[in-house]
Amino acid sequence: MSLREKKIAKKKEEILRSAATVLAEKGYHGTTMEEVAANLLMTKGSMYYYFKNKDDLLYQCHQMIMELSLEKIEQVANSELNPIEKLRNAVKSHVLLATSEKSMFMMMDKPDQHFTGEHLEDALGQRRDYAHFFDKILKEGIEKNVFDENIDIRMVRFIILGALNWILQWYSEDGPQTSEEIAQAFATHLLKMVLK
Amino acid sequence: MSLREKKIAKKKEEILRSAATVLAEKGYHGTTMEEVAANLLMTKGSMYYYFKNKDDLLYQCHQMIMELSLEKIEQVANSELNPIEKLRNAVKSHVLLATSEKSMFMMMDKPDQHFTGEHLEDALGQRRDYAHFFDKILKEGIEKNVFDENIDIRMVRFIILGALNWILQWYSEDGPQTSEEIAQAFATHLLKMVLK
Amino acid sequence: MSLREKKIAKKKEEILRSAATVLAEKGYHGTTMEEVAANLLMTKGSMYYYFKNKDDLLYQCHQMIMELSLEKIEQVANSELNPIEKLRNAVKSHVLLATSEKSMFMMMDKPDQHFTGEHLEDALGQRRDYAHFFDKILKEGIEKNVFDENIDIRMVRFIILGALNWILQWYSEDGPQTSEEIAQAFATHLLKMVLK
């Protein structure tokens, strides 16, 4: 990657982060290009140098955070840990990522309300991929006889993902618990649900 | 309530239900008054006879569903059942309500993105009330020694509410499980998390 | 047609005429919705009540004038006159229409620069239809032995249409000749070209 390309990439990320912040606060339709730009002391027009249109901006926002998340969970799922540790790590890692990058995660909700066509396909695909890693861990846990064989994998996965995504709705840096503590608590309680 | 008032109330509810459907699908800013009206074979203008403005419409939508939910959970929490049954029933009742009135529940997300001022206060208050009922059940369970005394009530409540609210993101009438089965599965798994 | 529909139709035509005036002066891209509206003491926004978008406005403008023209020439071509009179009348009628509705005719140029897809098809089709009537008259003249059998119908038609359409570029109400006189002169000279 040339120097110039690096510079562009950096600027793009800057914009994406700004966008994510505003998007998280106001939602897709509630966010204006003006605001995203103002956030960066840029002008509306300049942003169109980097992104084709608002949809594109949103999509790439989604991409960025999705790639981050997928990378993390893939790493955990493919590690040499036992299923218990895998699940614990997956949960913790999601909590830590979500709380530290709250604004970016915020916009992962309701893809079908924001995306259409190919973008929607992509977004849903990535979401499925993410979910799949949890299924994999759960299945492995059952096979290895450390998780309760009666659990309904699909339901458990929905419960875990729901709990994790809900964090954005209530988490605040000034809350009574640090994100570490939350991660710990979530891991503990969710594990209790699946252990024998 | 006079006959006329009844008629108005009925019409209002009709509009609210239509609005909820569209709002659920497209989100607040993505929904136009036109669409809501068209859905009812009405005209945009007419709706202003019943609602002061779009915000008001959204707010009353929110109210309607919140009242329904609060009523249900209050009933359960104040019943004579033991904590286990209370929690089971609270979960089940939420699942059944959410799946049957999906469109109405859909819009309960992110109140701070939609409401301001007094309306926001109200909405957050109701949400807190709802959450409080779960806390109450959990506390009672611990006191009565049927729930694990080590659980972190706040965290558990967040997990439960997260799992419940997330249902809207994946539930489909044509899915592999009926809402009854889902309710059952959720109750079972979530209970496992809190039992001794 | 109901009263209301009539009113709408009238308003639409009002707008179309205003649009035609501005379009004639500034060309398609040079014309703004603002100007068209201002011309009628309307607001930009109001025009979208009557027309889907700018393209739609332009297209219907084109339609209006094309229908007028086609009607006129069809009438002449299908009359009982001899070919000489037919050609004379067709020319005269075009001159009179073009000079009296200069602004509307002005925009018939370069349809492929303004229209796309189906609209382009339509516009080109109508243009072909119009041209066809001239061919028909010319052919009839040759068959009836009143026009020179050596003329190249296609070329002659192009010459006539070119001369007629060019009028818009130079005609002015304050010019030295009335539109009647121009019509007369055009008819005379163009006829001379085709007579035996």
Next chain:
Amino acid sequence: MSLREKKIAKKKEEILRSAATVLAEKGYHGTTMEEVAANLLMTKGSMYYYFKNKDDLLYQCHQMIMELSLEKIEQVANSELNPIEKLRNAVKSHVLLATSEKSMFMMMDKPDQHFTGEHLEDALGQRRDYAHFFDKILKEGIEKNVFDENIDIRMVRFIILGALNWILQWYSEDGPQTSEEIAQAFATHLLKMVLK
């Protein structure tokens, strides 16, 4: 002219030709500097080294083609040919030039839509000059008793110019007639209009 100046002049002409092509296809307002530049594998910004602004570009485009045309017709009008041959040659030469440089001629329409102030004066002046040469030929023909003394010179000139300029609207390299044949046909038919 220094070598450097020559290089610049060459580049300028390159740009003008590219611009003419795009302008012909999309019209003034429909053409973006971006497109013109892209056509030459240049960047938008670079073009401002050669041209002050878009208007300037258009104007110089117009100039280039106008000079070409004027040169041709002046040559014909001032030749030693008899009026008949002069008119025939003027017509033919215009046809051949217009068909071979279609894109450049295309933009000669409606100067008052594109130019203002001094540029408009200039453009109209050149147009008048061009027209004048036809008048001169026609007058000479009448004086020398080879053209019908009853023709209305102004009208005939308008007919001829209209027919000639219209060619751009229908001519295509793949059409049934070569440009030579068209030139021939136009000369023949238009002459017939003015001969005794």
Next chain:
DNA sequence: GATGAATGAGGTTTCATTCAT
């Protein structure tokens, strides 16, 4: 000479809202 980046004015379009009827 050339260009990448930024800008801002201006255009099109949408939509909540109003109001006379």
Next chain:
DNA sequence: AATGAATGAAACCTCATTCAT
């Protein structure tokens, strides 16, 4: 009680133009 018509603010987006490098 309903609605057709109008409005204007605000959104998205384009593009000629500039300028540092």
